[in-house]
Amino acid sequence: MTAEEKNIPKSYDPQAVEANRYEWWLEQNLFKATEEEGKESYSIVIPPPNVTGNLHMGHALNLSIQDALIRRKRMQGLNTLWLPGMDHAGIATQARVEAMLRQDGISRYDLGREKFLEKVWEWKEKYADTIRQQWSKLGISVDYSRERFTMDEGLSKAVRTVFVKLYDKGLIYRGKRIINWDPAQRTALSDIEVIYKDIQGKLYHMRYPFEDGSGAIEVATTRPETMLGDTAVAVHPEDERYQGMIGKLLDHPITGRKIPVIADEYVDKEFGTGVVKITPAHDPNDFEMGQRHNLEQIVVMNEAGQMNENADKYQGMDRFECRKQIVADLQEMGVLFKIEEHAHSVGHSERSGAVVEPFLSTQWFVKMQPLADAAIDLQKGDDAVNFVPDRFERTYLQWIENIRDWCISRQLWWGHRIPAWYCDHCGETIVTMDDPTSCTKCGHDALRRDEDVLDTWFSSALWPFSTMGWPEQTKDLDTFYPTSVLVTAYDIIFFWVARMIFSALEFTDKKPFEDVLIHGIVRAEDGRKMSKSLGNGIDPLDVIEKYGTDALRFMLLNGTAPGNDQRFQFERVESARNFANKIWNASRFVMMNLGEDFTYQGANGFAKLGTAEKWILHRLNATIQDVNARMEVYDFGGAGSAIYEFLWNEYCDWYIELAKMPLNGDDAQAKSTTLNVLVYVLDQSLRLLHPFMPFITEEIWQALPSTAAGASIVTASYPAFDAKWEDAQAEKEMGLLMDIIRSIRNTRAEMNVPPSRPITLLIKAKDSDTEAILTRGESYIRRFCNPEALTISTDVAVPEKAVSNVVTGAELFLPLAGLIDIDAEIARLEKEKKKLDGEVERIEKKLNNQGFVAKAPAEVIETEKAKLADYADKRATVISRIEELRG
RNA sequence: GCGACCGUAGCUCAGAGGGAGAGCACUACCUUGACACGGUAGGGGUCAUAGGUUCGAUUCCUAUCGGUCGCACCA
Numbered sequence: 025m026t027a028e029e030k031n032i033p034k035s036y037d038p039q040a041v042e043a044n045r046y047e048w049w050l051e052q053n054l055f056k057a058t059e060e061e062g063k064e065s066y067s068i069v070i071p072p073p074n075v076t077g078n079l080h081m082g083h084a085l086n087l088s089i090q091d092a093l094i095r096r097k098r099m100q101g102l103n104t105l106w107l108p109g110m111d112h113a114g115i116a117t118q119a120r121v122e123a124m125l126r127q128d129g130i131s132r133y134d135l136g137r138e139k140f141l142e143k144v145w146e147w148k149e150k151y152a153d154t155i156r157q158q159w160s161k162l163g164i165s166v167d168y169s170r171e172r173f174t175m176d177e178g179l180s181k182a183v184r185t186v187f188v189k190l191y192d193k194g195l196i197y198r199g200k201r202i203i204n205w206d207p208a209q210r211t212a213l214s215d216i217e218v219i220y221k222d223i224q225g226k227l228y229h230m231r232y233p234f235e236d237g238s239g240a241i242e243v244a245t246t247r248p249e250t251m252l253g254d255t256a257v258a259v260h261p262e263d264e265r266y267q268g269m270i271g272k273l274l275d276h277p278i279t280g281r282k283i284p285v286i287a288d289e290y291v292d293k294e295f296g297t298g299v300v301k302i303t304p305a306h307d308p309n310d311f312e313m314g315q316r317h318n319l320e321q322i323v324v325m326n327e328a329g330q331m332n333e334n335a336d337k338y339q340g341m342d343r344f345e346c347r348k349q350i351v352a353d354l355q356e357m358g359v360l361f362k363i364e365e366h367a368h369s370v371g372h373s374e375r376s377g378a379v380v381e382p383f384l385s386t387q388w389f390v391k392m393q394p395l396a397d398a399a400i401d402l403q404k405g406d407d408a409v410n411f412v413p414d415r416f417e418r419t420y421l422q423w424i425e426n427i428r429d430w431c432i433s434r435q436l437w438w439g440h441r442i443p444a445w446y447c448d449h450c451g452e453t454i455v456t457m458d459d460p461t462s463c464t465k466c467g468h469d470a471l472r473r474d475e476d477v478l479d480t481w482f483s484s485a486l487w488p489f490s491t492m493g494w495p496e497q498t499k500d501l502d503t504f505y506p507t508s509v510l511v512t513a514y515d516i517i518f519f520w521v522a523r524m525i526f527s528a529l530e531f532t533d534k535k536p537f538e539d540v541l542i543h544g545i546v547r548a549e550d551g552r553k554m555s556k557s558l559g560n561g562i563d564p565l566d567v568i569e570k571y572g573t574d575a576l577r578f579m580l581l582n583g584t585a586p587g588n589d590q591r592f593q594f595e596r597v598e599s600a601r602n603f604a605n606k607i608w609n610a611s612r613f614v615m616m617n618l619g620e621d622f623t624y625q626g627a628n629g630f631a632k633l634g635t636a637e638k639w640i641l642h643r644l645n646a647t648i649q650d651v652n653a654r655m656e657v658y659d660f661g662g663a664g665s666a667i668y669e670f671l672w673n674e675y676c677d678w679y680i681e682l683a684k685m686p687l688n689g690d691d692a693q694a695k696s697t698t699l700n701v702l703v704y705v706l707d708q709s710l711r712l713l714h715p716f717m718p719f720i721t722e723e724i725w726q727a728l729p730s731t732a733a734g735a736s737i738v739t740a741s742y743p744a745f746d747a748k749w750e751d752a753q754a755e756k757e758m759g760l761l762m763d764i765i766r767s768i769r770n771t772r773a774e775m776n777v778p779p780s781r782p783i784t785l786l787i788k789a790k791d792s793d794t795e796a797i798l799t800r801g802e803s804y805i806r807r808f809c810n811p812e813a814l815t816i817s818t819d820v821a822v823p824e825k826a827v828s829n830v831v832t833g834a835e836l837f838l839p840l841a842g843l844i845d846i847d848a849e850i851a852r853l854e855k856e857k858k859k860l861d862g863e864v865e866r867i868e869k870k871l872n873n874q875g876f877v878a879k880a881p882a883e884v885i886e887t888e889k890a891k892l893a894d895y896a897d898k899r900a901t902v903i904s905r906i907e908e909l910r911g
Numbered sequence: 912g913c914g915a916c917c918g919u920a921g922c923u924c925a926g927a928g929g930g931a932g933a934g935c936a937c938u939a940c941c942u943u944g945a946c947a948c949g950g951u952a953g954g955g956g957u958c959a960u961a962g963g964u965u966c967g968a969u970u971c972c973u974a975u976c977g978g979u980c981g982c983a984c985c986a
Contacts, residue, residue, distance in 0.1 A: 034945085035948070220983095220985095227986075243986075244986055245986055246985085247986090291986085292986080295986060296986055307986090368985050368986095369985065415915065418914075419914085419981070423982075426983085514981090517981095518981095551979090583924080583925095585925065587916085591923060593922090593923060593935080595923080595934075596923075596924095598934095598948075599948090600934095602946095602948040605948045605949090606949085608945090608946080610946075611945085612945050614945085617945090661925065662926095665925080665934095669933090766952090769951060770951095772952085773951070773952040773953075774952080779940095779943075863930075866930080867930085870929080870967075873966055875965090875966030875967080877966080880966065880967080888929075
């Protein structure tokens with residue numbers, strides 16, 4: 025049956041190839057984890073996407089990498105698990121739902137906690153569906169039977185267990201601290217949720233008068249509105265300028281409060297006037313100084329960033345409005361005498377973008393030092409987590425070595441509610457697994473649960489083991505934990521990777537993963553980040569619709585250099601799509617030639633292997649070795665290129681062309697061998713490529729005569745290197761023949777002799793060995809070069825008028841009647857000679873260098889000598905040809 | 912201030928202590944019975960700059976210039 029009869033379209037159509045295939049895989053249960061006794065395990069937990077919206081190009085890259093890894097290991101026969109799931113993403117999701125409600129003029133307070141949470145769950149279900157839809161489009165082979173959500177019952181239990189254990193151990197505490205406050209979301213943030221941006225601000229210089237009328241002291245501030253909470257002014261204890269003033273009282277210019285001048289080492293004498301106003305409730309450094317000097321903490325704002333009752337006449341104003349007003353008032357009073365431009369960085373909320381306010385409030389914290397110490401010990405020991413690329417280990421260590429306590433309470437509703445209750449009767453705090461009904465201390469039932477929820481990352485930190493059933497001791501934990509590798513972008517090393525490591529050490533006594541593979545981000549074509557605000561994001565689904573999932577995946581994986589960013593370019597997707605088309609057509613060629621009576625026998629059918637067959641099998645084997653080696657070290661770009669080059673430049677460009685001879689010839693055995701080789705190599709190549717391009721490889725594989733009925737490439741064995749296919753002789757012979765063929769094509773092109781015009785071709789072999797190779801390959805030369813007469817010999821009668829070319833081992837002559845200009849030919853050969861002169865000279869210089877001969881490794885010297893002999897040989901041939909022509 | 916990364920063909924990027932590579936773009940020819948999403952042949956780079964290590968550096972080290980990012984500070 026021919027390809028036309030089978031209706032194989034001439035062009036690859038990704039839509040047709042990819043339709044329904046994913047569902048078919050799922051029906052066959054091919055992605056379900058296997059847990060067979062005695063088999064090695066390989067597991068990955070997905071970095072759970074937020075249920076806030078659609079997956080972006082970064083997800084597509086992240087998932088393509090993981091899928092390539094897990095598909096290969098699955099094909100290699102390991103027990104594999106790729107566990108999918110999603111993250112509730114506290115602040116992000118709540119913000120999205122609140123924004124949605126706001127369009128209807130509803131606030132979360134209008135609904136109340138319970139009703140509001142119902143809305144969020146609805147939202148979550150909707151987006152979870154969208155995400156699953158996108159996963160299926162990307163073709164990722166996750167085990168849906170194990171899908172988890174961070175707020176599942178099981179995972180919630182894990183969270184509560186961890187909270188209670190850490191609390192009981194004294195590693196979780198509640199305290200009144202300066203934290204990063206997001207006035208837009210009205211919640212506390214952890215340090216890493218604050219993004220610092222450089223802002224051109226202003227530095228305001230003011231005079232605070234001494235109460236005794238003895239002049240004034242000059243202070244500078246960037247945030248004049250906080251002066252309402254000033255409770256001191258500080259100078260450096262050794263600053264001569266202010267020695268007499270320490271301890272004196274000042275009249276605060278606005279509040280009239282009497283505030284002291286204090287001395288503290290923290291103050292930088294060089295900055296500004298060397299005097300700082302101290303606002304303990306609104307600045308972390310001032311807070312610490314305030315504690316050292318027992319200063320009063322006056323909070324002057326409310327949770328929304330508006331001035332509160334401590335702000336006198338400014339009460340009710342927004343903080344920035346207040347700044348303007350205070351500046352105006354102070355200028356009028358003559359207190360503010362100078363405004364300078366001042367560049368400084370200002371913290372913004374990662375989620376809402378609001379300017380973060382350092383804010384004094386009562387929050388829950390994780391005491392980090394003991395947890396960090398364990399993580400550091402692990403990394404300094406023999407069983408460290410393997411970061412790929414390893415430079416990220418330094419990034420990680422630097423952070424964990426300088427870690428500060430982690431603020432984990434959030435004033436939100438969407439999330440894991442903190443399992444703490446307060447007794448209104450005796451004031452006791454109760455932290456427990458089960459909801460208490462009465463106070464453990466006084467027995468009273470006037471219990472009030474803490475309103476706050478936990479930082480999203482608190483639950484994410486448990487992901488590798490909570491998803492497998494922890495704190496229960498499950499079979500999944502036995503088989504698949506610790507996981508093999510965690511794949512993520514570098515932007516969440518601190519948020520997530522670090523926290524998983526110390527959590528896992530604390531609660532499972534094991535590191536959560538052997539390797540951490542850190543990849544870059546996918547940037548827009550111009551190198552900028554893809555972002556919603558810039559509107560330069562590219563939706564993976566749009567790309568898939570036009571070019572197919574396989575093209576997108578291959579482009580993303582092939583562009584991956586470990587840890588480096590890549591730019592998204594449509595030309596690169598197009599190139600990947602063209603590759604898919606090339607494979608499609610090569611396969612189509614194979615199908616078209618199979619014929620009704622052909623029975624695939626695999627290697628048993630290799631009865632009459634020619635040089636080309638031996639060569640392609642050798643090259644396939646070398647490619648398999650290369651690809652496997654590269655995949656083991658996460659070199660997806662290298663592995664992808666190796667397959668690309670093999671399939672396109674060797675299988676298609678050379679082997680298929682050469683195969684046409686036996687396929688169209690009379691030798692039934694040669695024809696059958698060729699078909700077996702064509703199918704075998706294609707089959708193996710498809711398996712090799714399957715982790716990169718799952719759809720097209722399955723589609724073609726299903727049509728191959730080598731495929732057993734009902735089998736899927738998903739669980740076919742992955743190709744492995746086998747020394748029996750190594751064939752140096754075939755490599756050498758094909759190398760020589762390819763050199764000659766290319767050389768002739770080159771001459772034809774340069775002399776404008778079209779391929780359709782037959783030529784006379786004389787090949788002078790260097791020795792009888794080479795002559796034998798060329799004679800064996802005569803049909804190959806005929807196939808590509810269209811000679812009307814072909815002479816191969818160690819001794820050919822060279823016509824006077826002929827273009828000559830020299831390759832390693834042979835000299836070629838093309839007597840092209842009417843086209844040869846002797847002078848031009850001499851000039852061309854002179855140019856060739858000059859090139860060879862350069863090569864010879866370079867290597868001679870090297871070999872004449874005593875230092876080189878004495879110190880370079882023997883094999884390097886040998887290859888240099890061989891190169892020299894080859895170049896010198898070629899040069900001698902060219903010279904003698906020039907002399908012949910000159911007569 | 913500390914740290915990391917990058918600077919290679921017109922563009923986007925691989926690479927490696929011993930003859931500079933890919934994709935796209937470009938030039939010429941080819942509508943050849945798998946494929947024009949194709950074929951064949953070609954042009955194009957003192958591998959940012961200056962030192963150093965080495966028999967040998969585009970690759971390793973140092974400095975400089977240019978770019979990106981993270982952390983800390985920021986009255």
